[in-house]
Amino acid sequence: MTPEQVVNVVDFSYLSDALTKDEALDILKANKPTQAGREQKLLSDGYPAYTTSTAWLGYTDEILIEKCRTALKEGWTKFKMKVGADLADDRRRATVIRREIGYDNDLMMDANGRWDVEEAITWMKHLTEYKPLWIEEPTHPDDVLGHARIAEAMRPHDVGVATGECCSNRVIFKQLLQSNAIKFLQIDSARVGSINENIAILLLAKKFNVAVCPHAGGVGLCEMVQHIIMFDYLCVSATTAGRCCEFVDHLHEHFIEPVVIKHACYMPPKNPGYSTEMKENSVQDHIYPDGQVWAELISSGKVSK
Numbered sequence: 001m002t003p004e005q006v007v008n009v010v011d012f013s014y015l016s017d018a019l020t021k022d023e024a025l026d027i028l029k030a031n032k033p034t035q036a037g038r039e040q041k042l043l044s045d046g047y048p049a050y051t052t053s054t055a056w057l058g059y060t061d062e063i064l065i066e067k068c069r070t071a072l073k074e075g076w077t078k079f080k081m082k083v084g085a086d087l088a089d090d091r092r093r094a095t096v097i098r099r100e101i102g103y104d105n106d107l108m109m110d111a112n113g114r115w116d117v118e119e120a121i122t123w124m125k126h127l128t129e130y131k132p133l134w135i136e137e138p139t140h141p142d143d144v145l146g147h148a149r150i151a152e153a154m155r156p157h158d159v160g161v162a163t164g165e166c167c168s169n170r171v172i173f174k175q176l177l178q179s180n181a182i183k184f185l186q187i188d189s190a191r192v193g194s195i196n197e198n199i200a201i202l203l204l205a206k207k208f209n210v211a212v213c214p215h216a217g218g219v220g221l222c223e224m225v226q227h228i229i230m231f232d233y234l235c236v237s238a239t240t241a242g243r244c245c246e247f248v249d250h251l252h253e254h255f256i257e258p259v260v261i262k263h264a265c266y267m268p269p270k271n272p273g274y275s276t277e278m279k280e281n282s283v284q285d286h287i288y289p290d291g292q293v294w295a296e297l298i299s300s301g302k303v304s305k
Contacts, residue, residue: 003025003028003029003032003235004025006028006199006235007021007024007025007028009196009199010024010196010197010199010200010203011170011196011197011200012024012200014170014171014174015170015171015174015200015204018174018177018178018204018207018208019174019200019203019204019207023207024203024207027203027206027207027236028235028236031234031235031236031238032235034238035234035235038233038234038238039234042230042233042234042268043268045265046261046262046263046265046266046267046268047226047229047230047233047240047245047265047266047268048078048240048243048244048245048264048265049078049244049245049246049247049261049264049265049266050076050078050079050080050106050108050213050244050245050246050247050264051071051076051078051079051080051247051248051249051264052080052110052217052246052247052248053067053071053247053248053249053250054067054068054071054076054079054081054097055067055068055079055080055081055082055093055097056082057082057085059093061092061093061096064093064096064097064100065096065100068096068097068100068101069100072100072101072105074264075263075264076105076264077105077106077264078105078106078108078133078244078264079097079101079105079106079107079108080107080108080109080110080136080246081093081094081097081107081108081109081110082109082110082111082112083109083110083111083123083127083135084111084112084114084115084123085114087123087126090109090123090126090127091126091127091130094107094109094127094130095130097130098130103131106133107130107131107132107133108132108133108134108136108162109124109127109132109134109135109136110135110136110137111123111135111136111137111138111139112136112137113137113138113139113140113141113166115138115139116139117138117139117143117146117149117150120135120138120139120150121149121150121153121154124138124150124153124154124157124159125153125157128154128157128159131158132159133159133160134159134160134161134162134183134184135150135154135159135160135161135162136161136162136163136184136186137162137163137165137166138150138161138163141163141164141165141166141167141168141172142167142168142172144172144175144176144179144181145179145181147161147163147176147179147181147182148179148180148181150181151180151181151182151183160182160183160184161181161182161183161184162182162183162184162185162186162213163176163181163182163185163186164176164182164185164186164187164188164201164215165186165187165188165191165215165217166188166191167188167191167192168191168192169192169193169197170192170197170200170201170204173185173201173204173205174204177204177205177207177208177210178208182210183210183211184210184211184212184213185201185205185210185211185212185213186212186213186214186215186246187201187202187212187214187215187225187228187229188214188215188221188225189214189216189221189224189225189227189228190221190224195227195228198228199231199236202228202231202232202236202237203236205236205237206236206237211237211241211242211243212229212232212237212243213243213244213245213246214228214229214245214246215246216245216246216247216248217246217248217250218248218249218250218251218252219250219251220251220254220255220276220278221248222246222247222248222252222259222266223252223255223257223258223259223274223275223276224274224275224276225245226245226259226266226268226269226275227269227274227275229243229245229266230266230268245266247259247261247266253282254278254279254282255275255276255277255278255279256277256278256279257269257271257273257275257277258275259275289305
């Protein structure tokens with residue numbers, strides 16, 4: 001698509017105080033002459049990813065160690081852990097993870113919106129010694145001013161605030177950017193109004209010079225969002241510096257064209273489309289209530305019909 005065609009699929013209403021259509025067009029035009037070189041690099045090297053699969057809540061130390069060591073052998077350099085349930089447990093797990101991955105690799109933390117604003121600040125001050133790159137979803141996703149307050153408190157500790165997977169529209173993203181509330185913007189492929197609105201958000205992030213690091217928590221989200229972040233690299237941000245896309249190794253086996261990860265990078269999909277078509281047997285097995293999976297759950301008494 002030409003830059004003109006791209007801006008024509010974007011709804012710029014309610015954005016003009018932060019980004020105009022002409023500014024967006026200038027961004028896209030400026031990157032067009034160098035796009036072919038980025039495409040070749042993308043085809044050969046892929047787009048950098050990070051893993052969330054190593055450090056879910058509830059893992060024992062033995063599992064954490066095993067998963068960290070396996071991930072390191074596979075070439076992963078960016079790791080995310082869940083936090084927020086118990087501070088002592090967060091510190092213990094962060095100690096184990098840092099001991100395994102060292103401080104040359106990145107560690108991110110994700111609270112999944114568990115805290116009030118001041119609670120988030122207090123809690124994270126007990127975790128800054130582990131040098132997390134970011135704290136993700138520290139509070140309610142709609143609380144723009146709360147995120148700004150947390151971001152301000154975390155800057156002296158060099159911890160960025162990341163959010164976006166639960167943001168429902170481009171206006172909230174606009175306000176997060178205008179208020180300097182986030183250092184990392186986390187689009188989600190299925191949360192806002194289609195690819196069109198995500199393109200608007202990518203352009204806003206470029207205007208405010210904020211890194212886009214998409215949410216992709218398995219269940220087909222990785223398959224979808226890879227297309228959006230590769231578009232961002234090719235056409236909008238024109239860089240992978242300080243950026244990475246989440247990868248969760250979960251349920252990819254149900255898709256006809258699952259993502260391909262090589263050396264901790266997303267490799268570009270080779271076929272047109274959004275990579276979301278599921279295998280027919282997977283669909284049939286999960287139809288409620290007669291699919292095989294549901295039938296077994298019902299017959300075992302684990303769920304009722």
